[in-house]
Amino acid sequence: MVFNMTEEDWDAVRRCPPKGTFNTSRFASIYWRQAREGNYRLINFTSVARPLSRGRRGSHNYAAAKLGIVGFTYLLARTRSHAMA
Numbered sequence: 001m002v003f004n005m006t007e008e009d010w011d012a013v014r015r016c017p018p019k020g021t022f023n024t025s026r027f028a029s030i031y032w033r034q035a036r037e038g039n040y041r042l043i044n045f046t047s048v049a050r051p052l053s054r055g056r057r058g059s060h061n062y063a064a065a066k067l068g069i070v071g072f073t074y075l076l077a078r079t080r081s082h083a084m085a
Helices: 007-035 049-054 060-084
Strands: none
Touching (some): 007 060
């Protein structure tokens, strides 16, 4: 449960999945910006259903990390066309 979770527990799980998504997306966007041509796609995968549907104890940090990827990907898709111009 969240009341038993330390800040270190929170950070340890929250740090890993979003950082990998960020690094991959950043590398791809640098490549696309330099190429300036093409119709590129970036597909980020994450497991959202598991932490949300089962309500596992102690998975608050996991759910926050996974939903952070969803939000990041959504915003990246909405802003990519403007940033690449």
